[in-house]
Structure formats: C-alpha cells, structure tokens
Amino acid sequence: xxxxxxxxxxxxxxxxxxxxxxxxxxxxxxxxxxxxxxxxxxxxxxxxxxxxxxxxxxxxxxxxxxxxxxxxxxxxxxxxxxxxxxxxxxxxxxxxxxxxxxxxxxxxxxxxxxxxxxxxxxxxxxxxxxxxxxxxxxxxxxxxxxxxxxxxxxxxxxxxxxxxxxxxxxxxxxxxxxxxxxxxxxxxxxxxxxxxxxxxxxxxxxxxxxxxxxxxxxxxxxxxxxxxxxxxxxxxxxxxxxxxxxxxxxxxxxxxxxxxxxxxxxxxxxxxxxxxxxxxxxxxxxxxxx
Amino acid sequence: xxxxxxxxxxxxxxxxxxxxxxxxxxxxxxxxxxxxxxxxxxxxxxxxxxxxxxxxxxxxxxxxxxxxxxxxxxxxxxxxxxxxxxxxxxxxxxxxxxxxxxxxxxxxxxxxxxxxxxxxxxxxxxxxxxxxxxxxxxxxxxxxxxxxxxxxxxxxxxxxx
Ligand SMILES: Cc1cc2nc3c(=O)[nH]c(=O)nc-3n(C[C@H](O)[C@H](O)[C@H](O)COP(=O)(O)OP(=O)(O)OC[C@H]3O[C@@H](n4cnc5c(N)ncnc54)[C@H](O)[C@@H]3O)c2cc1C
Ligand code: FES
Ligand code: FES
Numbered sequence: 001x002x003x004x005x006x007x008x009x010x011x012x013x014x015x016x017x018x019x020x021x022x023x024x025x026x027x028x029x030x031x032x033x034x035x036x037x038x039x040x041x042x043x044x045x046x047x048x049x050x051x052x053x054x055x056x057x058x059x060x061x062x063x064x065x066x067x068x069x070x071x072x073x074x075x076x077x078x079x080x081x082x083x084x085x086x087x088x089x090x091x092x093x094x095x096x097x098x099x100x101x102x103x104x105x106x107x108x109x110x111x112x113x114x115x116x117x118x119x120x121x122x123x124x125x126x127x128x129x130x131x132x133x134x135x136x137x138x139x140x141x142x143x144x145x146x147x148x149x150x151x152x153x154x155x156x157x158x159x160x161x162x163x164x165x166x167x168x169x170x171x172x173x174x175x176x177x178x179x180x181x182x183x184x185x186x187x188x189x190x191x192x193x194x195x196x197x198x199x200x201x202x203x204x205x206x207x208x209x210x211x212x213x214x215x216x217x218x219x220x221x222x223x224x225x226x227x228x229x230x231x232x233x234x235x236x237x238x239x240x241x242x243x244x245x246x247x248x249x250x251x252x253x254x255x256x257x258x259x260x261x262x263x264x265x266x267x268x269x270x271x272x273x274x275x276x277x278x279x280x281x282x283x284x285x286x287x288x289x290x
Numbered sequence: 291x292x293x294x295x296x297x298x299x300x301x302x303x304x305x306x307x308x309x310x311x312x313x314x315x316x317x318x319x320x321x322x323x324x325x326x327x328x329x330x331x332x333x334x335x336x337x338x339x340x341x342x343x344x345x346x347x348x349x350x351x352x353x354x355x356x357x358x359x360x361x362x363x364x365x366x367x368x369x370x371x372x373x374x375x376x377x378x379x380x381x382x383x384x385x386x387x388x389x390x391x392x393x394x395x396x397x398x399x400x401x402x403x404x405x406x407x408x409x410x411x412x413x414x415x416x417x418x419x420x421x422x423x424x425x426x427x428x429x430x431x432x433x434x435x436x437x438x439x440x441x442x443x444x445x446x447x448x449x450x451x
Contacts, residue, residue: 001308002309003291003309003353003355025356028352029348032333032350033331033351035353036312036350037332044309045309045353049356094333094421095336096399096417096420097339097346097421098348098421100347101345101348180420181421182334
C-alpha cells in the first residue's frame, strides 16, 4: 500500500488522475474502520488533511462554500447561523471525537443512505463541487446519490467543496436512534422552508437505497400553503395538513428490514418526524412573520 | 514507511509502519506508549482518545501517516513529572476508576472539556463524554470526577493569577 500525502490541491488532483485506485482519506472515520477490520485493502491512501484549501469556508452572494475537509465541529461552531439544518445534522453525528475529525466531504464520499448530512443537502438545494485534473464541475445534491454507497464522482475526481445557500428561513433535521449520541440513523428527515420561492423542501435518509426527496409531500405542502396565502400571513397549520404531509413523506420511502429497525417502523417513524419537524419549522416561521 | 511525529513534546520516529496502520497502533506497539487503550478500533468507545494538534480524536481512526509532523498528546503527557494533572487527581479522588480500561480516554476527553469550559453544566459534561464508554462505573463517579476536576482547575487558575 502507498501513502500519498499531497500538500496542495493541484498535487492531489494530479495524484488522483495518475492513481484512480487511491482511496482519499479525510477524517478517516469511515475509511479507518474499513482498514482496521480488513474490509478494504486499497492500493493507496490519498491523505487530504494537509491541503489548506479544503479546510476553508467562505460566503459569497448568499451561498456558503464549505471546503470538503471542514470538520463537523467547525460547521456547528461557525456556520450554524447561515445553515441551520446542516448544523443540526452535524450536531447529531457520532460523538465529539467523531465530529472533531469527520467531514461533509467524507459523508458524501461514503454516500451511505444513513449519512446525516444528505437529507439536509437535498432540502437546502446544495451543490457538490467536484474537481479533477480535467477541470471542475458542479453536481446538484439531487443528482449526486446513485445507489447504496455509490455517488456520481468519476474515479479521478475529488470533492473540493459543498455549496449551500444561506438562509434565514426555518429548517429542521431530526433522526431516530437508540440514544442521542453515537447513533447511525434508523431513519432521518429534513425539512426546509423556502418562502422566497413559495416552496418547501423535504427529504428522507436511511429509508431507501439512497437519501431522497419526498417530492409529493413537497408539492402537496407547497401547494397548500400557497393556495391559502400562508407564506404572507402564516396561521397555525391544520392537523389534517400535517398528517397528510407525514403520510406522503412515509410513502416516499422504500425502507428495508434490518438490524436497526423494520421497514414498517421506519415508515411510521418518518411520518412522525415529518409532522413534528414541520410543526417546529412552521411555528418558527409564524413567529418570525408575526 | 517512516513516521515522524511529536508525542508529548518529544520528537519521535516510528519505522516499518504499515501504510494502513492507525496512530493508536503506532503509539502502543511502536512507541511504547500503552496508555491509550485499544478496545473497538471503530470509534465507538473512545478509549483510544488522544489530542492531535490539541483536538481530541480517536487515535484508532487516524491513519499513522496523517500524524506525520503533527503534535500528539496522550494520557501519558498530561502529568507534569510526578504531579498528576488536576483531572487525573479528580478521577482518583472521586473513585471514578474501576478496571481502568476506559480511564485514559475519559481523562483526555475530560481534560479537553475543563480546559475549554470553566464551569461545565451536567448536560455539557454528558455531551463531552458521549464518545467514551465505561462498562464498570455506571458513570456517576465519572461525572463527580469531572465536576471536581473543573473546580480544581478553576482554583488552580485563580491561584496562578
Ligand atoms: C463511531 C462513529 C460514529 C459515526 N456516526 C455517524 C453519524 O451519526 N452520522 C453519520 O452520518 N455518519 C456517522 N459516522 C460515519 C462518518 O463519521 C461520516 O460519514 C463522516 O462524515 C465521514 O467523514 P470523514 O472525513 O471521516 O471521511 P473518511 O473516512 O476520510 O472518508 C469517507 C469516504 O469518503 C471518501 N472521501 C473523503 N473525502 C473525500 C473527498 N474530498 N473527495 C472524494 N472522496 C472523499 C473516502 O475515500 C471514503 O470513501 C460515524 C462513524 C463512526 C466511526
Ligand atoms: S479503540 Fe478507538 S474508539 Fe474504541
Ligand atoms: S472502569 Fe472499567 S470500563 Fe470504565
């Protein structure tokens, strides 16, 4: 095995194009588990932690660009105001030690259906910035997840950043697990209000081969809120609307039975998460609009 | 490969390191520092917690090569000579140690907390220790130890002023 240690992004991209079989390692919180348990023996490891460009974030025209190597702890401490749901999801990842190391780039690289940032990136309208020696391209989060642990990256590409629109509108993320810390989601859910576009974003995690948007739930609720003029003058939501939203979210999932939970439990829990998080987000919106 | 790393203030060198090896393995098996414990090798238990450039991490999840030219501080590096760190003293005094396997990781995690947060609340303590498992104590004495450590730390800082 080779250990490749680029100091600059250009060097890393050149190495990745020469050695497409090299496995990138950022926080190592997924990669090292696989190595320690001999589940993976890559020909080479490509260490990304020495590249300063990947550890920076910046903000321009209302969009936050987060370097792929920024650890969760910094997203929580430094970006919670502009990216509320991403910070919420980051707070639920693993433990302090895991949040000190783990990165959104690694979450995307692993593309586990249970990754906590995925539903948030879907509802927030995020874009993945992927680079190779051939150039840079931008992949909408909605086109990034291709299958269980499969993503849209080419073998010579690295994730350089994630672009997430900043917002003042309410967003929520919630997940179900056996305790508060150190839990891989049994299922998870994110919701984002986009009042400027008269639109709601909703997405489920850990409940299908990929994280996915609950499009019908989004359309139902967006239509309902717009038709009743609630973006301008929000009123408390009808229980029937919340319930229907929850049902449509559960329908969007195609979960499996596994050690963490049954498919039926996941669907039920998702409808509850959807109702509750929408309730919180809407309460927040009502308060802000009043 | 060879790995050069500063450990507890000392420049150290490890040879014949396998490229997929963890920092934990290097510390324990190559540098003679068995304080950090190896229990799960998957980030779940925290018994391998060390500071990497002043940030607490699971050393089982750091590739040895990622520690090249970095600074590592292990539980062995907390005491000054024979004088235990206040956090270590507190663990002894509160009876927070039974078999002791979890202790090094908890001491490092608690050390980080009381150095960042002068007077941590119980929820803050629980949150800071959420990545460390103990199979013996039931955690109550550990919480006592951290509260005591925080008091010792602030007393120490007052007397230094
Ligand atoms: C104890 C424990 C608890 C955990 N809890 C959670 C949890 O609650 N929620 C959750 O979502 N995850 C959890 N995880 C999984 C993991 O921490 C996250 O997926 C994390 O985001 C991975 O980031 P990393 O930087 O450590 O990735 P790494 O392990 O370094 O990499 C992960 C994958 O992404 C690839 N990769 C990394 N960076 C790039 C890049 N820039 N470009 C292209 N590919 C890249 C790697 O090659 C690898 O395939 C947990 C892991 C552990 C060990
Ligand atoms: S041995 Fe590293 S966390 Fe358990
Ligand atoms: S004292 Fe035995 S595991 Fe904590």
